[in-house]
Amino acid sequence: MTPVAAAVLLGVLGLLVGSFLNVCIYRLPRDLSVAFPASHCPSCQRPLRWYHNVPVVSWIALGGRCGFCRERIHWRYPLVELLNAGLWAAHGLLFPWEPLLFVRLAFASALLVLFFTDLDCRILPNEVTVGGTVAGLIASALVFPPGFQSALIGVLLGGGVLWATGEAYERLRGVEGMGMGDVKMLAMIGAVLGWPLMLLTLVGSSIAGGLIGAILLAFKADARTTALPFGAFLAPAALAASLVGQPVLDWYLGFYR
Structure with a gap:
């Protein structure tokens, strides 16, 4: 075809x-x-x-x-x-x-669901995040890219980074900085894409979230207390990483070879 x-x-x-x-x-x-x-x-x-x-x-x-x-x-x-x-x-x-195409199709649709549920209700349903993590690990274990080792590292590193960031923010500021839904969502992204593309997703979503936060600060006096749905930034960043992330990583790493 x-x-x-x-x-x-x-x-x-x-x-x-x-x-x-x-x-x-x-x-x-x-x-x-x-x-x-x-x-x-x-x-x-x-x-x-x-x-x-x-x-x-x-x-x-x-x-x-x-x-x-x-x-x-x-x-x-x-x-x-x-x-x-x-x-x-x-x-x-x-x-x-080939089979990987159908894994990525399901992943794209799952991200679309998470984008709108987080935008509307500030909820990232476990049925999608936890279920997607398990499905991603199973797919990786079946010798689909990125491979089981990269997927497992992606789960542990992705979930661990956001959990540690949220924990540190809460201890410093006294308010919750990162919901567990975001932690589970990034773990799911790591399970499907592997740890390198998961890190690319995290960088891209953080930059986008920072830009939107800066715009809110410029135009809203109470922006410092406005909670941003981070899942709504993770979803498009993960979609971009799924579609074109590997060529971007290869281009960037080429400067160090």
Whole structure:
């Protein structure tokens, strides 16, 4: 299969999976089952018909409203579907058609869920972070890159660095500086990408978080007490590391060879 054909196919599949991701984003932080009940309107609770549930198309056709009660449906629903389709298509262009591709597709979708749950609810569900860590270690043990040793170091180093940073901040400032959800999320990233790309993710997310924090300080008097959802910075940094991180690392390390 050519990269373009793979991108088109994965983009369509990504749209369909994106619809399920919306269910996860809404239900997991609320401790609700992602399987039961079937998709329904959160306002009137009526089960959706199949033609209400076609990714993106249904939202446009219904004018962004429920087909029963006409309550508004958030624009984030088609956005998540389109983002997941775009991410899957990008993987189809950049990765060969081999088992590692499917590991990275699942990883990209998991990061998308974590990005929005952290942004909306300041929650990084254990079902995704802990489950993703275990799945990443299993995949690495099956001789997928980055290999089990690198993945295990990534888990221990990733989780350990954030835990130590948060512990030190709390002792110095007397307030919690890093939630355990962030620690588990970086451990998951280390399990899937290995420790070098995990460190690249941490550097990238810290720079982005620092820039946003500086902007908030410039425009908000109470920015020092504003908690930033660090998972929302880790997710795009990890996606970038998954897609193009290895060439970036190779280019950087080339200066020392």
